[in-house]
Amino acid sequence: MVQSGNFDLTGMLAMLKAKKEEMGARWIVFDGIDVLLTLLQDPIAEMREIYRIRDWLAENEMSALITAKVEGASSEVLSYGFMQFMVDCVVGLERRLEYGVALHRIEITKYRGSDFVAGEYPVNFGPSGMEVGAPEPTEIRHEASSERLSAGFERLDTMLGGGLFRGSSTLITGVPGTSKTTLAGKFAEAACLRGERTLFVSFDEGSDPIQRNLASVGIHLKPHVKSGLLRMYSGRTESIGAEDHLLKLKSLIREHRPRCMVIDPLSAIAKAGGIDTARAVANRLIYLVKDEKVTVMITAMNEGDDPQAEATELQISTVADTWIHLSYLVRSGERNRALTIIKSRGTWHSNQVRELVLGKAGPALADVYTAGGEVLMGTLRWEKEDEERTKTQQRIAAFDHKRSELEAAEAETRARIKTLQQELDRHAAALALYTGENQARIVSSSEREQELRRIRSADPATRAANGGMRGGGKASRRQRFQKSGELIPGGHNEA
Amino acid sequence: MRRKARKEGKTGPPASALTVMRLYISDNAPNSVQAVANLAAICKEYLEERFTLEVIDVLEEPLRALADGIIVTPSLTKVSPMPAAKIVGNLGEKSDVLIALGIKA
Numbered sequence: 001m002v003q004s005g006n007f008d009l010t011g012m013l014a015m016l017k018a019k020k021e022e023m024g025a026r027w028i029v030f031d032g033i034d035v036l037l038t039l040l041q042d043p044i045a046e047m048r049e050i051y052r053i054r055d056w057l058a059e060n061e062m063s064a065l066i067t068a069k070v071e072g073a074s075s076e077v078l079s080y081g082f083m084q085f086m087v088d089c090v091v092g093l094e095r096r097l098e099y100g101v102a103l104h105r106i107e108i109t110k111y112r113g114s115d116f117v118a119g120e121y122p123v124n125f126g127p128s129g130m131e132v133g134a135p136e137p138t139e140i141r142h143e144a145s146s147e148r149l150s151a152g153f154e155r156l157d158t159m160l161g162g163g164l165f166r167g168s169s170t171l172i173t174g175v176p177g178t179s180k181t182t183l184a185g186k187f188a189e190a191a192c193l194r195g196e197r198t199l200f201v202s203f204d205e206g207s208d209p210i211q212r213n214l215a216s217v218g219i220h221l222k223p224h225v226k227s228g229l230l231r232m233y234s235g236r237t238e239s240i241g242a243e244d245h246l247l248k249l250k251s252l253i254r255e256h257r258p259r260c261m262v263i264d265p266l267s268a269i270a271k272a273g274g275i276d277t278a279r280a281v282a283n284r285l286i287y288l289v290k291d292e293k294v295t296v297m298i299t300a301m302n303e304g305d306d307p308q309a310e311a312t313e314l315q316i317s318t319v320a321d322t323w324i325h326l327s328y329l330v331r332s333g334e335r336n337r338a339l340t341i342i343k344s345r346g347t348w349h350s351n352q353v354r355e356l357v358l359g360k361a362g363p364a365l366a367d368v369y370t371a372g373g374e375v376l377m378g379t380l381r382w383e384k385e386d387e388e389r390t391k392t393q394q395r396i397a398a399f400d401h402k403r404s405e406l407e408a409a410e411a412e413t414r415a416r417i418k419t420l421q422q423e424l425d426r427h428a429a430a431l432a433l434y435t436g437e438n439q440a441r442i443v444s445s446s447e448r449e450q451e452l453r454r455i456r457s458a459d460p461a462t463r464a465a466n467g468g469m470r471g472g473g474k475a476s477r478r479q480r481f482q483k484s485g486e487l488i489p490g491g492h493n494e495a
Numbered sequence: 496m497r498r499k500a501r502k503e504g505k506t507g508p509p510a511s512a513l514t515v516m517r518l519y520i521s522d523n524a525p526n527s528v529q530a531v532a533n534l535a536a537i538c539k540e541y542l543e544e545r546f547t548l549e550v551i552d553v554l555e556e557p558l559r560a561l562a563d564g565i566i567v568t569p570s571l572t573k574v575s576p577m578p579a580a581k582i583v584g585n586l587g588e589k590s591d592v593l594i595a596l597g598i599k600a
Contacts, residue, residue, distance in 0.1 A: 002580065002595040005529070005587030011521040011553035011560065011568025018557035036566065039583070 003039055009049045013056045020060060027063050034068040047082050054086050088112040093123070098274040101241040106132055122243045122277070131247050133284065142290045143167070144346075149194070149260075149295060152186030155365040159341055161348035164295060164322060168345070169286050171317055172299045174326030178337055179356060180299035181205075182363055183324070184262040185214040185221065187297045191260035192224035199258035199294075200232045201249060203268035207232035218362040231256045235268075242269040242281035249285060253292055260295045266316070267300040279315055286319045321345045326356065329377050336377035339365060355381065514546040514596065515575045519560050521553045521568040526585040530569035533586035541598045573597070 016028065030053070037046045057064050068083065070092075084090050090110040096103055106123040108116045122133035148163035151170070157163040164170055170187075172180045181202075191198045200221070202210055210232070211221045224230035233252055235245060246269075253261075266285070270278030289296045300316065317323050323342040328335050337356040341349045354365040355377045369376040369384045376384045518534060520527035531550065538546055553560040553568050563572070566583075573580040573596055580595045 002582045002591055003584050004582050004589075004591040004595070005533070005584035006526050007567045007569060007584045008521075008524060008526050009567055010524050011519060011527075011570075012566050014521060014554045015557040015561045015565070019561060022558070039567075 006040070006042075006045065008045075009036075009052055013052065017056075017060060020062065025062070027065065028057075030064060030066045032069065033066050037068075050083050050086060084110065089114075094120075098241075098277065101274070103241060103243065103277060122280075124243050124247045126244070126247050126251075131250070133243065133246070133280075143293070145293075150187075150190045151297075152183060152190050153363060153365075155354070156183075156339075156363075159339075159350040159352075159354065159365070160322065160344055161350075165346065166295055167290060167293045168295060168321040169290065169319065170295075170297045170322040170324065171320035172297065172324045172326065173302050173317070174299075175302065175328065178326035178328060179358060179363065180301075180326060181210065181264050182214065182217055182219070182358060183326070184264050184297050184299055185210070185219045186363055188230065188260065188262050189214075189219050189221060189224070191295075192221070192229050195229070196259040197257055198224070198230045199252060199256050199261045200230060201252070201261070201263045202232070202234045203237045203245075203265060205234060205264075207234045210234075216360075217358050218360050231258070237268045237271040242278040245269045246281045246285055246288075250288065253288070253294070258294055261289060261297070263296065263298045265299040265301050267302075282316045283319055286316060317342075322349075331377070332380055334378045336381075338368070338377065512545075512576045514542055514573065516546060516596075517549045517551060517563070517572045517574060519551050519553050519563070519565045519568055519570045519572075524568065527569045529585040529587065530571070533589070533592070534571065537586070537589060537592055537596075537598075541593065 019025070020028070033050075033053075037049060040046050040049065053064070053066075056062075066083070066087065087110075089112065090108070092105075092107040092109055094105040094107070096105070104123045104125070105120045107120045108118070124131045124133070145166040147166040148157075149166055150157050151160055151164050172183055174180050185200075188198050188200050200207070200210075207225075211225070214221060221230055221232070225232055231252070233248075235248065237245075249263075263285075266282055269281060286296070286298075298316070298320065322344040325340045325342050327338050327340070329338050330336075337358075339354050339356045341351075343349075353368055355368050357364050357366050366377075366381070369381055516534075518530065520530060534548070538548065551560060553565065569583070569585055571582040571586060571592075573582075576597070578597075580597070582592055582595045586592050
């Protein structure tokens with residue numbers, strides 16, 4: 001087609017009017033009106049023709065949907081500024097690439113006579129039609145249930161003060177290999193065993209391998225998949241944007257109507273399409289799930305192993321009701337899994353770190369030892385347990401030993417006391433005997449002496465009785481001393 | 496209003512074939528009036544009598560124009576000789592029209 005000189009749309013509109021009358025149309029779509037208008041190569045002519053269309057629509061009582069291309073940056077929308085002025089409603093559509101993933105955005109910039117939500121929203125096109133990432137309601141209205149359900153196994157429920165609340169969201173974070181999927185699988189199995197419809201969404205790992213892997217730790221999902229209670233969906237993430245994932249999950253929730261749901265790992269949706277979109281999607285997804293009163297367990301990878309820092313790139317830990325963190329403790333040549341509950345809204349929960357042990361019968365939690373401010377796990381825990389046992393035994397043995405020692409000492413002392421007592425008695429007896437004999441001897445000898453004196457008549461009987469005269473006394477005393485062989489100095493001087 | 500002009504070429508070299516054209520206009524809209532005048536001048540100057548021109552008023556025969564694939568007025572189509580050509584606008588750019596009609600290379 002060659003263009004030579006100016007043209008106008010009068011002919012076209014005449015043709016369209018004829019067609020409209022022929023078929024009784026009320027609506028008309030001008031798809032890509034810009035293609036036609038740019039041929040005019042004259043902004044004023046373009047404007048004139050647009051007004052011609054508007055008048056024609058009014059005249060024929062028709063409603064029109066007009067699409068026009070906007071080149072490049074959105075500032076160039078202004079090239080159709082007059083058209084935006086003319087029409088009653090303007091809907092902007094934008095497609096952009098972010099990290100190799102196409103993102104579609106929709107924005108209503110004008111709607112005469114009607115309220116509308118301002119701002120840019122994601123829009124998606126899928127087999128089930130077109131879906132707009134509806135803006136989140138400013139006020140969150142979620143019913144709070146106090147019904148508890150098992151998080152998977154008893155000890156974890158105990159740690160959570162009795163289990164998870166119905167309709168709550170649980171976030172499990174941890175570096176790769178910390179058994180996030182296992183915990184999520186246990187939760188799903190428990191839900192199925194209660195007879196609740198469950199949806200298991202996994203990214204980057206097929207549902208078959210997941211079933212096989214979980215069976216190795218005693219979690220059997222296959223029968224529930226067969227019975228239709230459990231729906232497993234595995235999505236690829238390398239080229240699909242977060243918005244598309246959300247769309248898919250929405251339709252899955254609508255189809256399967258689950259009461260419990262697992263998303264493993266949610267962080268995978270950020271793989272393609274950039275983190276900002278993924279964050280928004282993650283939030284909307286959690287709200288969507290809550291709106292549907294689905295109890296959800298979400299796993300998320302965190303690159304580092306620092307639960308103090310925001311654990312997920314997606315920043316969903318604030319939205320989640322319960323946050324379980326899994327980590328490794330590497331010590332003495334082994335790697336042990338540790339489980340901590342960082343938060344659990346509205347319920348008491350344990351503040352202790354537990355060792356997560358995977359066995360054939362499923363995951364279990366073991367008590368951990370804290371020694372010198374450090375947590376001991378695995379072999380170190382066993383060693384510590386062993387050490388504790390030995391210590392106790394040693395303590396008991398030492399006690400017994402000491403007691404018998406003391407008992408022996410006591411017995412010995414008692415024996416000694418007995419011997420000494422006997423000796424004492426013997427001495428006492430000997431003393432008594434000796435004292436008695438001596439008395440008897442003194443008495444008998446003095447009696448003999450007096451008897452002798454009386455017989456010799458050396459002393460008057462009365463003197464002897466009342467002390468006698470001085471001189472006589474002296475003499476008798478001296479006599480007595482001499483007799484006993486003792487010398488008194490005074491006695492010499494007088495002699 | 497419908498005008499049909501048919502002029503049979505009588506003079507000129509018989510070797511050159513007959514040019515068959517259709518001009519779609521909308522009544523007396525300025526561009527349409529200009530197009531009629533411009534085409535008349537070109538025909539007189541270059542084709543003399545060796546052409547057939549059918550002028551179709553879209554306002555009168557809208558469904559025919561629609562069937563012919565016409566979008567805007569004025570539009571000129573060359574039906575023969577081949578190749579067919581379509582020129583939109585008031586035909587003010589004479590050289591472009593001559594090239595499109597195959598009169599001038």
